[in-house]
Each structure stands twice: as structure tokens, then as C-alpha cells.
Amino acid sequence: NLKTLTFLGGSGFIGKSLIDFFNRGLMEKYKIKKINIICRKPDKLKKTKHLAFKNIKIIRGNIENLKKIPKSDIIIFGAESTNPKNYKNKKKIAKKHKKAINNFCKTLKNFQKCKVLYLSSGAVSSSQKNILSKSNYKKIYSDLKLYSENKIKRLSYLKIKTSIARCFTFAGPWLPKNSHYAFSNFLNDAKNKKFISVNSNETTVRSYMYSDDLVNWLLKIALNSRISCPIYNVGSDKKISINKLAIMIGKKLKKPVKFSKKNSKKIDKYVPNISKAKKQLNLKVNYNLMDTINLTIKHKNYEKIN
Numbered sequence: 103n104l105k106t107l108t109f110l111g112g113s114g115f116i117g118k119s120l121i122d123f124f125n126r127g128l129m130e131k132y133k134i135k136k137i138n139i140i141c142r143k144p145d146k147l148k149k150t151k152h153l154a155f156k157n158i159k160i161i162r163g164n165i166e167n168l169k170k171i172p173k174s175d176i177i178i179f180g181a182e183s184t185n186p187k188n189y190k191n192k193k194k195i196a197k198k199h200k201k202a203i204n205n206f207c208k209t210l211k212n213f214q215k216c217k218v219l220y221l222s223s224g225a226v227s228s229s230q231k232n233i234l235s236k237s238n239y240k241k242i243y244s245d246l247k248l249y250s251e252n253k254i255k256r257l258s259y260l261k262i263k264t265s266i267a268r269c270f271t272f273a274g275p276w277l278p279k280n281s282h283y284a285f286s287n288f289l290n291d292a293k294n295k296k297f298i299s300v301n302s303n304e305t306t307v308r309s310y311m312y313s314d315d316l317v318n319w320l321l322k323i324a325l326n327s328r329i330s331c332p333i334y335n336v337g338s339d340k341k342i343s344i345n346k347l348a349i350m351i352g353k354k355l356k357k358p359v360k361f362s363k364k365n366s367k368k369i370d371k372y373v374p375n376i377s378k379a380k381k382q383l384n385l386k387v388n389y390n391l392m393d394t395i396n397l398t399i400k401h402k403n404y405e406k407i408n
Contacts, residue, residue, distance in 0.1 A: 103133055104133050104134075104135040104136075105132065105133050105134045105135065105136075105175035105176060106134070106135070106136045106137070106138065106172070106173065106175050107129075107134050107136070107137050107138070107174065107175065107176040107177075107178065108137070108138040108139075108140065108171055108172055108174040108176070108177045108178070108235070108248050108309075109137065109138070109139050109140070109177075109178045109180065110140045110141075110163075110165055110168075110171075110177070110178070110179050110180065110181045110185075110206070111140070111141060111179070111181030111182070112139035112140065112141050112160075113139075113141040113142070113144075113146065113147045113182040114182070114184075114274075114278075115272070115274075115276050115277050115278065115313075116149075116180050116221065116269075116316070116317075116320075117139060117141070117180065118147075118150060118153065119274055119313035119314075119316060119317050119382040120137070120278050120317050121139070121153050121155070121158060122139070122153060122275075122276065122313075123153045123314060123317040123318075124137055124158065125153065125156075128143065128314070128317075128318075129136060129250060129321070130324065131338055131365075132321050134176070134321075135157065136157050136158075136159070136191075137157065137158045137159070138158075138161055138172045138174065138373075139158060139160050139161065140160070140161045140162075140163045140165070140168070140171070140181075140247075141160070141161075141162070141163070142162070142163070142164050143162075143272060144160040144161065144162045144351070147160055148160055151390040151402070151403070152401075152402045152403055153169075153353075159172075165179075165181045165202045166198060166201045166205055167205065168203045168205060168206075168209060170209060171209050171210070171213070172341070172349060173333070174213075174216055174405050175215075175216060175217065175322075176216065176217050176218075176219070176324050176325065177210075177213070177216055177217070177218045177219070177253075177270075178218075178219045178221065178308070179203075179206055179218070179220050179221060179223075179325060180251070181202060181206075182199060182202070182203075182221075182246070182247070183195075184223075184243075185281075185282070186282055188242055189239035190239070192242050195219065195242070195246070195289045196242070196246060199246045199249070199250070200246075200249060203249070203250040203253050204253065204256075204306035205375055207253050207254070207256070207257060210257060210260070211260060213262060214260065214261050214262055214397075216258065216262065216263075217263045217264075217265070217268060217324055217327035217339045218254070218263065218264045218324075218327060219264070219265050219266070219320060219323060219324035219327060220250060220251065220254040220264065220265070220266050220267070221267055221269055221320075222247045222248075222250065222251050222266050222267065222268045222269065223243065223244060223268060223269060224248045224268045224269060224270040224271075224335060224337065224372060225243060225244035225247065225372075226244050226247050226248050226251065226268055227241050227335065227366055227374070229269055229331075230322070231266055232393070249394075251266055251329070251333075254266060254329045257331075258329045258330070258331060261329060262329070263328055263329055264326040264327050264328075264329075264331040264333070265323050265324060265326065265327040265328070265331060265332050265334070266331060266332070266333040266336050267319070267320055267323050267333075267336045268333060268334065268336065268337065269316075269333055269336050269337065270309065270311070270336065270337030270338075270372060270373070270374045271285075271308045271309060271310055271337060271338075271372060272273045272311050272312070272313060272337070273285045273286075273310040273311070273312060273313070273394050273395075273398060274311065274312055274313025274316075274394070274397070274398055275397070275398050275401035275402075275403040275404055276313060276402075276403065276406065277313075277398075284302075284306075284308070284344050284347065284348075285310060285351075287299075287357075288347065288348050288352075289351065289398070289399065289404065289405070291357070292352070292355040293313050294358045295357075296357070296361065297352075297357055297358045297360045298351060298352050298357050298358070298359045298360065299359075299360050299362060300344060300345060300347050300348045300359060300360065300362065300373065302344050302345070304328070304368040304369065304370050305343060305345075305367075305368065305369045305370070306343060306344040306370045307341050307343050307344075307369065307370065307371040307372070308341070308342065308344060308347070308367075308372055308373065309337055309338040309339060309340050309341050309342065309372075309373045309374070310337075310338055310342075310347075310391055310394055311336070311337045311338040311387060311389075311394075312388075312389035312393060312394040312397065314388070315338075315387055315388055315389055315391065316336065317386055318385075318388075319329045319336050319354070319379065320336065320381050322385055323336070323383065326382075332382075334376075334378055334382075335374035335375060335376050335379065335404060336374070336376070336379070337373070337374040337376065338358070338373075338374075338376075338379055338387050338391075339373060339374060339375065339376050339387070340387070340390065340391065341371070341373045342373050342391060345361065347391075350391070350392075350395065351395060354395055354396075354399070355399070379403070
């Protein structure tokens, strides 16, 4: 009954969080004994500090032209970029995105006994569509995610059990330190500057799920894959404005907060309804926002922040 898990696109935040979760023995309850990570830059991943790779095989591969996937009990597809910079050229990113998901589905023809989880985005949820501008990269991003969701759903014709996780906003020690994520930017400011800078000119509301909760939810969803392809929102339902988050981190790290722009009346809210996952899979959010902040800054990956 021991299982092998394969993660495609494992060199980013979720992949590293998953490896860390495995390193600490937290996958034992799911009987996962081995992990395969498929990514384009395996050498770079192997050099990541504070991660171990026992019983983890790192495979070099680009999903756009990958010919086969190792024999697996669980496959998680998370190989699509979330970086806004990559969505400036709509035609180029659309071509790469569609080629990758089509090739992935093609490689699964003989995986009827496997369970497949596709990592989508909360931007696809109907409750989020009304805030997406046509000129916004999120519109392009959500359209491509929806395209991939439909491809995953069609695997039911091959009797493959699938599921979709619409992922919202997360935090934890493996979040990139220099990126477009407000959470890590505030921590980076606290480390390198005399104050934390908030640049938003609108009321931005988010919620943050800790990385351990994220991995736990993804595994539970993956193992409950069905031919009917159930879809679940993944994230915390406890909302907070970006301004209040900055103040919260500032108080913890004893740094003042500087607001460089005035708030507008526009509200950018991105918070999931997770009642379905709670009810059907008995999932819950174990770590609150203060836990998430404390566990992140105490981790070795952020050890020099205080």
C-alpha cells in the first residue's frame, strides 16, 4: 500500500514546501514512501539549503516535450508559471501553456490506476471573475488555467481519476524572497530596510494559508480524486487587508510601516470559500496568520531576518 508521488514543476514554492513536508515525515500518514520531482533545473533545486533529498528523485524535464512520467500512484501537475512578467507576451505564454498541458494529458494514457491532481488558480472561480480586468495579466492567466482544467476533466474518458485544486494565496519559509508576493516583500523589507514599504494604491484584501496546511490539503484532495474530477478551493478563509498585514509583520519585527500611496475606493479581494473542502474532505486550517508569520521567520531559510 506504500505510494509513489510525482510532482511536475517542483522547483518553486509548492514543490519545495512538499519536499520539506516529506523530509519531516509528515507524509507517513498518507503512506507516501517515494517522491519524483520533474523540473527544468534539477541542479539548482538540489542546491537548495535546508532541504534533504533522501527517497526523492529529481528528474530533468520540460513538460512541453516530456515523453514519459515515472510509474506513480499520485501525480500532481504544478508546472505553470505564476510570475506576472511571463504573461506580458500573451501569444507566447498561451502557446507554451497549451503545449505543456496537452503533452501532459497525452503522457497519461496508461495511468488508469493513478490519481492526478491539477493545480489551478482561484482566479478561475466565478466569484473572482468580476474583479479581473481584460487588460490584467490575471485575465490571461485565469483563461489559460480554465483551458487546462477542461483538459484535465476530459481525462475521465480514459477512466483516469482526477481532481482540481483552485489555489489562492499562501505563505511559508519557501516563498520567494524577491518576488511579487506582498508577504515575502514585507519580510524582505524588514531584513534589508529601516521600514516596511506598502505600495498598493487600492484596498487589497487577501488570506494566507501556511505551507504545511497547503501540502496537507493537496495530498488529501489528490487521494480523493474521482473520474468525475471534483474541484476544491484551497486557501485560508480568514481575510486581511495588505495594510493590516504589513502592520502585523511590522509589530512582530519591530519595524515601522510606510504607506507610499493613498488608498483608492477600488477593492481587490481574493479570498476563497472553502466550505466544500471542509465538508466533503473534513479538511481544516490548522495555522492562523500569526502562526504563519512566526513559523516563517523562525525557519532556517529566514534565520537572518531578526
